[in-house]
Amino acid sequence: MTELPPVTEEINDFAVREHRSLWLDAWRRLISNRTAMIGLVVVAVFVLSAVGAHFFWKYDAKMDLNYSAKLLAPNLRTTEKSTQIHIFGTDKLGRDIFRRVVHGGWNSLRVGLVAVGISLSIGGLLGLLAGFFESTDLNRRERTILMAALGLGLGALPAWIARQPFQAVLFGLLGVASSLLHGKTSKKSSPRLVEYGLAGALIGGTSGFLVGPMVALVCGLVGLSIGLLLARPVGGKVFSSIVMRVMDIILSFPSYLLAIAIVAFLGPGLEKGMIAIGVVGIPIYARLARSAVLSVTQKEYVLAAHSVGEGHGRILFKHIVPNILSPIIVQATMGLANAILSAAALGFLGLGAIPPEPEWGAMLGDSYKYLSSGAWWAVLFPGLAIMFSVLGFNLLGDGLRDALDPKMRV
Numbered sequence: 053m054t055e056l057p058p059v060t061e062e063i064n065d066f067a068v069r070e071h072r073s074l075w076l077d078a079w080r081r082l083i084s085n086r087t088a089m090i091g092l093v094v095v096a097v098f099v100l101s102a103v104g105a106h107f108f109w110k111y112d113a114k115m116d117l118n119y120s121a122k123l124l125a126p127n128l129r130t131t132e133k134s135t136q137i138h139i140f141g142t143d144k145l146g147r148d149i150f151r152r153v154v155h156g157g158w159n160s161l162r163v164g165l166v167a168v169g170i171s172l173s174i175g176g177l178l179g180l181l182a183g184f185f186e187s188t189d190l191n192r193r194e195r196t197i198l199m200a201a202l203g204l205g206l207g208a209l210p211a212w213i214a215r216q217p218f219q220a221v222l223f224g225l226l227g228v229a230s231s232l233l234h235g236k237t238s239k240k241s242s243p244r245l246v247e248y249g250l251a252g253a254l255i256g257g258t259s260g261f262l263v264g265p266m267v268a269l270v271c272g273l274v275g276l277s278i279g280l281l282l283a284r285p286v287g288g289k290v291f292s293s294i295v296m297r298v299m300d301i302i303l304s305f306p307s308y309l310l311a312i313a314i315v316a317f318l319g320p321g322l323e324k325g326m327i328a329i330g331v332v333g334i335p336i337y338a339r340l341a342r343s344a345v346l347s348v349t350q351k352e353y354v355l356a357a358h359s360v361g362e363g364h365g366r367i368l369f370k371h372i373v374p375n376i377l378s379p380i381i382v383q384a385t386m387g388l389a390n391a392i393l394s395a396a397a398l399g400f401l402g403l404g405a406i407p408p409e410p411e412w413g414a415m416l417g418d419s420y421k422y423l424s425s426g427a428w429w430a431v432l433f434p435g436l437a438i439m440f441s442v443l444g445f446n447l448l449g450d451g452l453r454d455a456l457d458p459k460m461r462v
Contacts, residue, residue: 081455088451094444102157111155113408118146123427141429143419145408149430153437156410160441163326163395164388170330171337172384175299178334179341182295184368185288186342187349194364195285196231202286203227206278207255210271216259219271223278226251231285245283252279296342299335307332311394315403322395322405329394333387340383344376351375378456382449389445396438412438 082088105111124134126141140149190198207223230248256275260268286294302310314328348354349372357367398404399413407414412434419430 078452078455082451085451085454087447088455091444091447091449091451094440095448098157098441098444099161101154102161105154106158109151109154111151111410113152113155113410116145116147116151116408118142121146123422123425123430125427126429140433141427143415143430144422147408149415149433152410152415153412153433156412156415156434157437157441159322159405159409159411160392160395160438163322163329164391166326167329167333167391167394168384168387170327171333171387172380174330175334175337176341176380178295178299179338179343180345180368180373182292182338183342183345184349184364184372186292186346188288188358188364190288190291191364192231195234195287196228198291199227199231199282199285200224201227203278203282206281210256210260210274210278213274214256214260214263214267214271216262219255219259222255222259223252223275223282226255226279227282230282234285245280248279248283249276250279252276252282255279292342295338299338302332303335308394308397311398312401312403315398320403320406322409322411325395325398325404328398329391332394333390336387337380337383340379341376344379345372348372348375382453382456385445385452386449389442389449392438392441392445 082092121134121136121138121142123144124138124142124146126139127134127137128139130137136148138148138150140153143149143152185194201224203224203226204220207220210223211217211219226248252275253272254275256278257268257272260271305313311325311328311332314331315324318324318327354367354371357371395404395411396413396416399411399415400417402414402417405411405414407418415434416431416438419427419434422430
């Protein structure tokens with residue numbers, strides 16, 4: 053009988069991989085990327101200086117005025133002509149450009165965060181729902197909510213024309229009624245279309261009479277169209293198609309021209325510029341979120357969640373959203389750079405911050421005409437601030453794109 057060789061415990065040559073978090077791996081790859089770290093440092097300096105100056109270095113733009121120091125060149129020590137140090141020089145009103153550039157960073161940061169927040173929240177939600185319900189049927193509650201939102205959204209137009217906000221609420225209730233009564237009326241389409249068309253015309257025309265006959269006529273015609281659209285509840289594929297066609301229409305307009313048109317409609321001001329830039333960016337996040345959702349809806353974990361009867365909301369926010377965050381985070385980071393550029397463009401055209409509020413684009417718009425007189429510093433330093441802040445966010449975005457790519461994980 054042959055004897056078996058003694059069993060010896062040896063260390064296996066195959067290393068057992070430790071469990072590592074995707075986000076920890078992404079952070080390790082990010083800090084190993086030199087260009088990404090340069091971008092991170094630039095962004096950190098920009099954010100810290102803007103926030104620190106706003107809260108700890110008070111500045112009253114309305115009181116900052118000194119005609120005796122008009123268009124002084126940068127200096128690092130006091131002279132007979134300049135009794136104060138101005139490392140970036142002064143502008144046409146004798147204001148210190150360094151101080152205004154630093155405080156202008158707060159306005160640019162606010163524009164970026166608010167505009168990206170508007171674009172991401174609205175566009176991301178629309179794209180998420182459009183991508184998910186393109187291959188998933190709406191249940192009764194979801195269809196009711198959708199029809200109510202559709203009625204509110206469409207009813208906002210006659211409500212704005214007649215200056216009667218309750219009109220939008222009535223159209224929302226009409227959408228709810230269309231969803232709840234779906235299937236209980238005659239199968240023939242014409243009576244249903246007539247009933248809801250008349251109901252929409254009645255809602256729009258009656259409230260329009262409170263303003264005037266012509267307003268009643270216009271609101272009645274618009275209400276008739278809305279009633280016809282609300283006659284039949286929309287399904288998931290129809291909802292996805294409507295959302296994406298609206299996004300295509302918005303994308304068909306040049307972004308800057310659309311932002312200028314929105315600001316011209318709302319009126320100049322930094323807050324109006326935030327809204328305009330945010331609205332222009334909605335289609336980008338909607339299309340990105342929809343494509344990301346479509347890429348994961350047929351994954352095994354999503355199909356398994358459907359098979360065990362999990363609700364649509366739980367599937368969306370527990371299984372789908374965490375798996376589509378990577379491209380959205382990258383786009384949001386780069387969107388901050390685009391928002392800063394757009395805010396600077398609006399400010400340069402006089403449609404951004406209202407003077408004397410410091411804002412980089414407005415500073416360029418006020419000072420470029422003095423280049424012919426040799427006052428290069430009034431244009432150079434606000435321009436460099438725009439360039440470095442945008443460059444920092446772009447470098448950071450590129451680094452995040454590489455760091456969050458699952459194919460880079462080893």
